[in-house]
Amino acid sequence: MPVALLFKKNPFYLQDWALLIGGALMPFSFAPYGLYWLQFPLLALLFLSCLQQAPGIAMRRGFLFSLGFFVHGIHWIFYSLHYHGAAPQALAIIIVVLLAAYLSLFPALALYLGNRLFSRIGAPLLLLVYAIGWMLFEWLRGYFLTGFPWLQLGTAHVDSWLAGYAPLLGGLGVGFLVALMAAALALSLLKKQPLYVLVCAGVIYLGGFLLGQISWTQAAGEPLKVSLVQGNIPQSQKWRREMYAPTLQMYRQLTRQHLQSDLIIWPETAIPGFTDRVEDYLSALAAEAEVSNTEVLLGVFVRDAQTERYYNSLVDLNGQVYRKRHLVPLGEYFPLRPLLGFFAQWIDIPMSDIDSGETAQPLIKVAGQPLGVSICFEDAFDRDVLQDLPEATLLVNVSNDAWFEDSPQPWQHHQIAQMRALESGRSLMRVTNTGVTSFIGADGGVQAMATQFKREVLTHEVQAYSGATPYVRWQNYLLIGAGLILLLVLYRRYARNKDQQ
Numbered sequence: 001m002p003v004a005l006l007f008k009k010n011p012f013y014l015q016d017w018a019l020l021i022g023g024a025l026m027p028f029s030f031a032p033y034g035l036y037w038l039q040f041p042l043l044a045l046l047f048l049s050c051l052q053q054a055p056g057i058a059m060r061r062g063f064l065f066s067l068g069f070f071v072h073g074i075h076w077i078f079y080s081l082h083y084h085g086a087a088p089q090a091l092a093i094i095i096v097v098l099l100a101a102y103l104s105l106f107p108a109l110a111l112y113l114g115n116r117l118f119s120r121i122g123a124p125l126l127l128l129v130y131a132i133g134w135m136l137f138e139w140l141r142g143y144f145l146t147g148f149p150w151l152q153l154g155t156a157h158v159d160s161w162l163a164g165y166a167p168l169l170g171g172l173g174v175g176f177l178v179a180l181m182a183a184a185l186a187l188s189l190l191k192k193q194p195l196y197v198l199v200c201a202g203v204i205y206l207g208g209f210l211l212g213q214i215s216w217t218q219a220a221g222e223p224l225k226v227s228l229v230q231g232n233i234p235q236s237q238k239w240r241r242e243m244y245a246p247t248l249q250m251y252r253q254l255t256r257q258h259l260q261s262d263l264i265i266w267p268e269t270a271i272p273g274f275t276d277r278v279e280d281y282l283s284a285l286a287a288e289a290e291v292s293n294t295e296v297l298l299g300v301f302v303r304d305a306q307t308e309r310y311y312n313s314l315v316d317l318n319g320q321v322y323r324k325r326h327l328v329p330l331g332e333y334f335p336l337r338p339l340l341g342f343f344a345q346w347i348d349i350p351m352s353d354i355d356s357g358e359t360a361q362p363l364i365k366v367a368g369q370p371l372g373v374s375i376c377f378e379d380a381f382d383r384d385v386l387q388d389l390p391e392a393t394l395l396v397n398v399s400n401d402a403w404f405e406d407s408p409q410p411w412q413h414h415q416i417a418q419m420r421a422l423e424s425g426r427s428l429m430r431v432t433n434t435g436v437t438s439f440i441g442a443d444g445g446v447q448a449m450a451t452q453f454k455r456e457v458l459t460h461e462v463q464a465y466s467g468a469t470p471y472v473r474w475q476n477y478l479l480i481g482a483g484l485i486l487l488l489v490l491y492r493r494y495a496r497n498k499d500q501q
Contacts, residue, residue, distance in 0.1 A: 023068030164212030323357025
């Protein structure tokens, strides 16, 4: 009995369950697992399952595949909500599933529209439409309702030859090439002709290798000696009153031991409080740092004296401040408060109702180098990092991934940071509370890394870079525009053929 016939007759929709399981395997292509090649066969099977199907069936299959993908891929949100946010276990699970279902709508709509608008275009071109549609809706997922671009396909390939395309097309463009190769694999399976995928993959990977040999930016100034302080304070202890003084003392001692560095950076909210409550502490620290001509950047909340509103910030001891612009829904603010505000009664997250900083802020400068700063998951948004470029010669991300314990999240987040470094041709210094703390080179490679869940100061020489990669100049506009134009050309050709029938 043909497999397709078995699926049609079986009342349990085995093919749908297979796609759900296949999607659940997708997160293994990302860090910390690194099985990036899994994306090709899994996406190819999804694309094949949608060919010659009604638009509704294609949408259902795309949704189920993506639901498995995102439930597994972002399950770590459960830790922050339940263990550290005091949300009931059932509510935390419901929120994770609902968010995953929402994210799954984007790939599902891409496949639905593909089959709805291009049903008679033929399998080879329809597979191309799937690849373009996946890319376009992956981009839209990063914008709609402020966006959540986590687990973009291209991020998994920062250590493969495809990384060579990142300075040219960005992570989104790398993801498109992944989808394109998956489409070629699907066509090879459909036509029983391996030549399609071999030629497509060979050309794309060779191009990525050659592009990887190009240095798109230039060194600016002498290298800086930088120390990243990983305080390693468990999230369950971070906000306890009895931990406040020991926390300040610990960071001060670790900083004193590394005042020979040009720059010392503490993680996000290293000081669990407001700057106006630690003015004497900061003044004393500034006096010590001034003697050795050391700059210190630290994560702390800054409160506006007039409005009493407060901001998640990175400040230096000379008064320069960066206020976080892109806040975490439920963690730092409640989106659609009239509709979702009732969740606040079940979620108890410290500092979960804060304000966002201005979109345009002056760059913090240290040792004459302007820094592009991002806090927490801001670096997941390429547009947030790009708005400081090409002026910024170094990138800094401070985070506190202790919210997610020993889940894959810290490693997924670190992989995202590698992509931002690749796209911009900039060194990136990433300091976190419990890990993953590292120095990332302009080529996206890890130059030094601290041990996760260990109190440690990581010191390394960092090179600043000037200039702009092609991606910094044209961002995603060229890619999105080209994709839309190609779809329009295909649609007009399809519509004309339809009228002639």
